[in-house]
Amino acid sequence: MSSRARLWLFLAGMAGLAACYLWGLGGLPGFGHYPGPYGDIINRIAVGQTNATGVVSAVNFEYRGFDTVGEEFILFAAATGVATVLRHLRGERERPARDEAADRDAPPTSSAIRLSTLMLAGPTVVLGWWLASHAQTTPSGGFQGGIVLATAFILIYLAGQFLAFKRFSPVDVTDAVEAVGAGGFAAVGVTAVAMGLPYLTNFLGLGSKPGAVSSSGTIALISFFVGMEVAAAFVLMISELLDQTLLIGQES
Amino acid sequence: MAFFPFVVVVWILAVGLYGMVTSRHLMHLIMCLIVVQSSTYVLLLGVGYKTGAVAPYFFDIPVHTPAVDPVVQALALTDVVVEAAVTALLLAFAIQAHKRFGTLDPHELVQLKG
Amino acid sequence: MTPLPALAVVVPLLMAAAISALNPLLRRRRRVLDGAAILTSAAVAVMLAVIMVKAAHGEVIYWFAGFRPAHGAAIGIDFAAGPLSAGLACLAAVLVTASMTFSWRYFERVATYYHVLMLTFLAGMTGFCLTGDIFDLFVWFELMGVSAYALTAYRPEERGPLQGALNFAITNSVGAYLSLSGIALIYGRTGALNMAQIGAAISRHRPDGLVVIAFLLIITGLLIKGAIVPFHLWLPDAHAVAPTPVCVLFSGVMVELGLYGAARVYWSMFGTALGHRAAITGILLTLGLLTAVLGALYCVRERHIKRLLAFSTISHAGIFLAGIALLTPLGLAGVAVYVAGHALVKASLFLCTGIVLHRLGSVNESSLHGRARHLRITGVVFTVAALGLADLPWFATFAGKGWIEASASVRGMAWITVLLILSSALVGGAVLRVAGGVFYGLGDPPAEDPQMAEQSSEETSETVADKGRTPLTMIIPAAVLAAAALAVGLIPDLGRTVQAAAVRFQDQAGYNAAVLAGRHLAHPAALFPAGDSGITAASVASGVGSAAGALVLAFLGLYWRRLPLLRRGFEPGAGLGGPIRAFQSGVINDYVTWIVAGVACVGGVLALTLR
Numbered sequence: 001m002s003s004r005a006r007l008w009l010f011l012a013g014m015a016g017l018a019a020c021y022l023w024g025l026g027g028l029p030g031f032g033h034y035p036g037p038y039g040d041i042i043n044r045i046a047v048g049q050t051n052a053t054g055v056v057s058a059v060n061f062e063y064r065g066f067d068t069v070g071e072e073f074i075l076f077a078a079a080t081g082v083a084t085v086l087r088h089l090r091g092e093r094e095r096p097a098r099d100e101a102a103d104r105d106a107p108p109t110s111s112a113i114r115l116s117t118l119m120l121a122g123p124t125v126v127l128g129w130w131l132a133s134h135a136q137t138t139p140s141g142g143f144q145g146g147i148v149l150a151t152a153f154i155l156i157y158l159a160g161q162f163l164a165f166k167r168f169s170p171v172d173v174t175d176a177v178e179a180v181g182a183g184g185f186a187a188v189g190v191t192a193v194a195m196g197l198p199y200l201t202n203f204l205g206l207g208s209k210p211g212a213v214s215s216s217g218t219i220a221l222i223s224f225f226v227g228m229e230v231a232a233a234f235v236l237m238i239s240e241l242l243d244q245t246l247l248i249g250q251e252s
Numbered sequence: 253m254a255f256f257p258f259v260v261v262v263w264i265l266a267v268g269l270y271g272m273v274t275s276r277h278l279m280h281l282i283m284c285l286i287v288v289q290s291s292t293y294v295l296l297l298g299v300g301y302k303t304g305a306v307a308p309y310f311f312d313i314p315v316h317t318p319a320v321d322p323v324v325q326a327l328a329l330t331d332v333v334v335e336a337a338v339t340a341l342l343l344a345f346a347i348q349a350h351k352r353f354g355t356l357d358p359h360e361l362v363q364l365k366g
Numbered sequence: 367m368t369p370l371p372a373l374a375v376v377v378p379l380l381m382a383a384a385i386s387a388l389n390p391l392l393r394r395r396r397r398v399l400d401g402a403a404i405l406t407s408a409a410v411a412v413m414l415a416v417i418m419v420k421a422a423h424g425e426v427i428y429w430f431a432g433f434r435p436a437h438g439a440a441i442g443i444d445f446a447a448g449p450l451s452a453g454l455a456c457l458a459a460v461l462v463t464a465s466m467t468f469s470w471r472y473f474e475r476v477a478t479y480y481h482v483l484m485l486t487f488l489a490g491m492t493g494f495c496l497t498g499d500i501f502d503l504f505v506w507f508e509l510m511g512v513s514a515y516a517l518t519a520y521r522p523e524e525r526g527p528l529q530g531a532l533n534f535a536i537t538n539s540v541g542a543y544l545s546l547s548g549i550a551l552i553y554g555r556t557g558a559l560n561m562a563q564i565g566a567a568i569s570r571h572r573p574d575g576l577v578v579i580a581f582l583l584i585i586t587g588l589l590i591k592g593a594i595v596p597f598h599l600w601l602p603d604a605h606a607v608a609p610t611p612v613c614v615l616f617s618g619v620m621v622e623l624g625l626y627g628a629a630r631v632y633w634s635m636f637g638t639a640l641g642h643r644a645a646i647t648g649i650l651l652t653l654g655l656l657t658a659v660l661g662a663l664y665c666v667r668e669r670h671i672k673r674l675l676a677f678s679t680i681s682h683a684g685i686f687l688a689g690i691a692l693l694t695p696l697g698l699a700g701v702a703v704y705v706a707g708h709a710l711v712k713a714s715l716f717l718c719t720g721i722v723l724h725r726l727g728s729v730n731e732s733s734l735h736g737r738a739r740h741l742r743i744t745g746v747v748f749t750v751a752a753l754g755l756a757d758l759p760w761f762a763t764f765a766g767k768g769w770i771e772a773s774a775s776v777r778g779m780a781w782i783t784v785l786l787i788l789s790s791a792l793v794g795g796a797v798l799r800v801a802g803g804v805f806y807g808l809g810d811p812p813a814e815d816p817q818m819a820e821q822s823s824e825e826t827s828e829t830v831a832d833k834g835r836t837p838l839t840m841i842i843p844a845a846v847l848a849a850a851a852l853a854v855g856l857i858p859d860l861g862r863t864v865q866a867a868a869v870r871f872q873d874q875a876g877y878n879a880a881v882l883a884g885r886h887l888a889h890p891a892a893l894f895p896a897g898d899s900g901i902t903a904a905s906v907a908s909g910v911g912s913a914a915g916a917l918v919l920a921f922l923g924l925y926w927r928r929l930p931l932l933r934r935g936f937e938p939g940a941g942l943g944g945p946i947r948a949f950q951s952g953v954i955n956d957y958v959t960w961i962v963a964g965v966a967c968v969g970g971v972l973a974l975t976l977r
Contacts, residue, residue: 021583027574031253038323043319058322085348086348086522285540338511361529
């Protein structure tokens with residue numbers, strides 16, 4: 001199709017789609033007037049049933065935990081897919097990892113960046129860990145904590161230390177950590193099955209005080225596994241992408 | 253005012269799709285796909301909002317305070333992760349496509365047709 | 367509550383995680399890897415077969431984490447599997463087992479990624495079939511999608527797989543996001559994500575714009591997956607380049623799952639609310655028949671065997687949608703059996719193509735002419751499967767199509783039989799032409815397609831060209847699947863059992879009661895009455911007609927140069943040149959434009975007819 005024909009066809013189609021969509025949206029009860037029962041029921045019963053004061057995490061890991069299992073494995077499959085597509089192939093050769101810029105006069109990484117990223121790396125790990133372990137109390141959880149943990153590794157790369165980054169995240173170990181995270185989550189559910197309960201029932205003690213770190217049973221445990229998996233998956237993906245740019249090239 | 257967020261939803265969708273259709277660079281196209289996804293987030297979160305309600309975290313407020321819908325927030329969280337995963341995969345495809353085809357122009361990335 | 371439904375999804379996921387975690391150990395032990403994958407998928411198939419049998423007396427309902435519904439409101443996620451759902455998932459698991467067995471010798475070297483992705487693909491398909499929650503449906507849809515995109519690009523050293531994977535991923539993602547918008551819309555009205563609860567909530571009032579548009583958006587993503595015109599453009603690109611065992615799954619079940627999803631969303635949620643059955647039938651029937659004929663026309667001109675089979679899948683997807691559009695239990699039963707038969711013969715055809723690729727290193731019909739004569743068993747299996755594809759009695763495909771046609775006459779639309787026979791004959795003719803030319807050297811080789819010369823170099827990297835014998839693990843699955851297609855058609859009383867399952871699938875009130883109140887209806891009642899599911903003279907005539915038509919077209923395709931009438935430069939299929947080629951342009955921007963245009967058209971028609 002010529003570009004003009006495509007543009008006109010799209011504009012006509014989009015006008016129709018927008019009209020239909022706006023017509024449909026007109027039937028909604030208006031912004032700020034949430035009608036339905038699902039959210040209200042959950043808000044009413046969540047703290048009492050699970051001793052978790054973070055209701056969104058309770059929904060994610062308890063009431064709709066099975067959706068989260070699926071989503072974990074989507075991330076897992078995507079990381080596996082990235083590894084499949086970017087693995088080094090016949091006809092390509094991986095250059096041994098060495099300092100590429102040794103003979104160039106490119107400006108070295110500024111000292112300010114080096115200092116600040118290396119100083120931030122440690123606290124970032126602690127922050128990520130804290131976020132991942134407080135899913136049931138505050139607006140945090142495995143996903144958020146996992147991303148922050150992955151960021152800590154990327155800070156190491158930003159400090160100009162790509163080789164250190166590679167050394168800290170060997171592919172096999174990251175792969176294994178990711179698989180343990182995803183599999184661990186699924187396995188927590190299976191443990192409930194082994195106890196004769198429906199899959200993913202909260203079988204651990206709920207703790208005495210709502211909102212304590214040790215409360216809410218399996219929610220905290222699942223959040224831990226999710227954090228592991230998300231961190232490992234993102235480190236793996238970034239590592240593969242950087243490999244492609246920096247290390248892998250055509251055989252000359 | 254009660255309808256404006258939903259107009260924004262349709263606008264974001266339209267802009268994202270327009271970008272995809274007129275794109276001449278694969279990276280741009282993938283970013284436009286992310287924009288299309290964002291319209292879904294706005295819709296989800298807009299549907300669950302309650303005027304005058306608080307966030308559904310009862311750590312330091314009484315349990316029966318009116319709060320917004322936590323379910324759509326959980327759904328949006330799930331969607332963000334799914335989108336990140338799909339985007340990472342698409343970017344990996346784009347890198348390899350650049351190596352094989354030598355270009356990232358969608359009009360040139362054609363090996364099979366007819 | 368037996369945990370089988372949960373285990374059917376979780377077992378392949380756990381195995382995928384285990385394989386990935388043990389990657390350093392398993393890398394060298396290829397047979398352990400293959401064996402683990404085959405055993406897992408076989409176990410899942412057995413679990414699903416057990417669920418299917420149990421579900422015949424009432425849907426199998428499983429509430430996750432023990433959260434049962436209270437006062438008609440569901441707070442957790444459920445699996446609600448009727449016999450048709452469990453049966454489709456079982457079919458998927460059987461095909462995965464066959465593919466993994468075929469891969470035993472097909473891939474000389476394969477990384478663990480392949481097995482991991484196949485297992486997550488299986489889990490996604492199973493979850494998609496069994497679930498009763500609309501957002502959960504979306505999650506498993508995405509898992510299926512991501513695994514499929516990665517598997518399509520399994521040979522990233524070639525250009526074709528990358529284009530195919532990109533087009534596949536981008537179009538299906540747009541579809542998924544549109545479906546998600548529809549889910550958010552219906553959630554905004556009903557405040558529920560459980561299909562039964564949504565269905566009950568929206569049936570209470572007349573359908574307004576929101577319900578219609580939510581239906582439109584949710585259906586769009588599913589129809590994109592189901593390769594209905596004009597959303598089908600990604601499929602030939604993806605099928606031509608994915609590894610052959612993966613194509614088996616794409617054509618055999620993945621496309622059909624999109625159509626199953628559309629039917630499920632309609633019957634469990636929107637059916638009673640939307641009403642206007644005639645309008646719904648009209649719209650879906652038009653789309654289905656258009657797809658059937660267009661796919662068949664493309665099929666005839668193709669010379670790349672895998673792409674030819676891909677276009678035939680598009681054509682059959684159109685037939686399935688036409689059968690669903692009739693809205694009768696007999697029609698739905700026909701579609702179910704036709705899907706099963708089609709999956710088995712299509713899988714067999716792809717596996718035989720894989721054998722040809724493995725032994726001869728090409729899938730180009732022109733250059734393969736007469737070269738596969740020594741692959742005698744493969745040739746027989748391929749020809750038998752091709753006849754099954756052309757709806758020869760007594761294959762399962764014949765039985766299914768017969769019921770679709772009977773149902774169409776009951777609803778006063780007997781004319782669609784002509785289109786169904788035409789599409790089957792065109793498609794069967796193309797595949798039989800391949801069978802005759804490649805395996806028996808009949809007639810003249812078809813004209814060289816200039817594009818094919820570029821594409822054929824890609825194929826050799828998928829598997830090693832082997833001069834010896836065809837390995838047993840490759841020919842046995844192909845033969846067993848083709849035989850199974852015939853065996854399923856011969857099952858006594860198949861029609862009555864499947865139609866009872868279809869009635870249960872279509873009874874929205876009964877489904878609601880089972881899910882929300884735990885009461886199973888002993889006698890579900892569907893919208894239209896159950897029809898006569900015997901084999902009639904009309905269906906035998908139609909089956910023989912399409913098979914005979916296919917043979918005639920194959921003959922014409924092979925011998926047209928030698929026939930006095932046609933010698934004047936008329937090659938069958940050559941006239942369908944310019945505009946058809948331009949439609950399937952390979953450019954992703956075009957595909958997205960057609961999706962937007964298609965949604966707008968269907969939306970416009972729905973808006974006008976369903977107010």
